[in-house]
Amino acid sequence: MKRFNSSDSLAAFISSEDGTQKTSQGYSGDFQAMLDSIEEEDYIEEANHVSEKKRRLTLHQVKALEKNFEVDNKLEPERKLKLAEELCLQPRQVAIWFQNRRARWKTKQLERDYGNLKANYEALKLDYSNLEKKNEALAQKAKELKAKLKQEKVDSSHSVKDEYHVSESDNNASVHSQNHDFSENKNSSAITEDHSNVSTSNELMNCFHLTDSIAIMGNRYQVYQPHLTKPEEQSVLGAEESCNFFSVDQAPTLHCYFPGLCCILPPHNRVYKIWHLRILVPFTVAACTIIFFYHED
DNA sequence: TTGTGTTTTATTGCCTCC
DNA sequence: GGAGGCAATAAAACACAA
Numbered sequence: 001m002k003r004f005n006s007s008d009s010l011a012a013f014i015s016s017e018d019g020t021q022k023t024s025q026g027y028s029g030d031f032q033a034m035l036d037s038i039e040e041e042d043y044i045e046e047a048n049h050v051s052e053k054k055r056r057l058t059l060h061q062v063k064a065l066e067k068n069f070e071v072d073n074k075l076e077p078e079r080k081l082k083l084a085e086e087l088c089l090q091p092r093q094v095a096i097w098f099q100n101r102r103a104r105w106k107t108k109q110l111e112r113d114y115g116n117l118k119a120n121y122e123a124l125k126l127d128y129s130n131l132e133k134k135n136e137a138l139a140q141k142a143k144e145l146k147a148k149l150k151q152e153k154v155d156s157s158h159s160v161k162d163e164y165h166v167s168e169s170d171n172n173a174s175v176h177s178q179n180h181d182f183s184e185n186k187n188s189s190a191i192t193e194d195h196s197n198v199s200t201s202n203e204l205m206n207c208f209h210l211t212d213s214i215a216i217m218g219n220r221y222q223v224y225q226p227h228l229t230k231p232e233e234q235s236v237l238g239a240e241e242s243c244n245f246f247s248v249d250q251a252p253t254l255h256c257y258f259p260g261l262c263c264i265l266p267p268h269n270r271v272y273k274i275w276h277l278r279i280l281v282p283f284t285v286a287a288c289t290i291i292f293f294y295h296e297d
Numbered sequence: 298t299t300g301t302g303t304t305t306t307a308t309t310g311c312c313t314c315c
Numbered sequence: 316g317g318a319g320g321c322a323a324t325a326a327a328a329c330a331c332a333a
Contacts, residue, residue: 054307054326054327054328055328056304056306056327057305057306077318092307093307096306096307097305099307099319099320099321100307103321103322104304104305106321
């Protein structure tokens with residue numbers, strides 16, 4: 001076994017401390033007689049007691065061991081014996097010293113690694129913090145730009161309204177003239193409508209189910225002058241298709257005007273009357289064709 | 298001087314390798 | 316099975332403040 005038993009330790013101790021021990025203790029002459037007189041176990045116990053006394057290595061020994069450790073932290077048997085001989089130590093002591101030294105080195109290395117990892121972590125943490133701040137700043141900037149864009153849209157729509165109000169006043173004259181023409185035409189046309197069947201725009205609207213978008217369009221752009229067309233002229237449906245919505249035998253005589261969705265229905269005995277209104281949205285390419293259903297009881 | 302914490306030396310038990 | 320390494324630990328030696 002590699003283990004040093006008590007006798008090994010004693011032998012090592014005696015061999016290394018041989019002369020001084022004997023002289024200082026003064027038992028050199030009686031030592032063998034004493035060993036002979038005691039039992040072996042007692043001898044071992046005594047030897048253990050003596051060997052337990054740890055002696056620190058001298059500065060010279062430690063320096064030499066450190067120097068060898070720097071060359072190679074593993075100790076080959078040959079080097080161990082050589083070192084032991086040079087430093088007046090037991091090979092076992094040299095081996096233990098290297099072993100403990102490796103353990104200390106490992107502990108230091110772990111501390112260094114921990115320090116490096118900690119430094120790296122702190123650096124990464126700082127980077128992350130900086131990135132987070134930049135991100136927040138960019139998000140805030142984006143928010144401000146969005147708000148600004150929204151505000152600009154609102155402003156532009158207001159300016160469009162204002163502009164339209166101006167043009168609307170200009171158009172009123174033509175509308176009135178149209179109404180005038182209509183009333184004149186009404187009188188002179190072949191329409192012999194019963195005005196009890198004429199619906200006002202409010203009544204008509206009660207019968208409508210408009211989609212939200214159309215409702216919004218109506219609310220927002222009802223001030224605009226729509227361009228009214230006959231179904232034959234403009235329709236999202238084909239001319240034939242749209243015509244199918246109307247009574248076959250009588251094409252609608254449509255008289256409508258905006259604003260106010262005021263529609264005058266043609267005299268008709270059929271249940272449903274359908275018109276197409278095409279609304280052009282100013283400053284856009286959008287146009288909306290609204291199909292009005294009117295139920296006639 | 299003494300209590301306490303740290304360092305160093307040494308032991309023990311377990312493991313791997315040859 | 317012996318040699319050697321390693322982790323855990325004991326214990327002596329040492330440092331230092333109160």
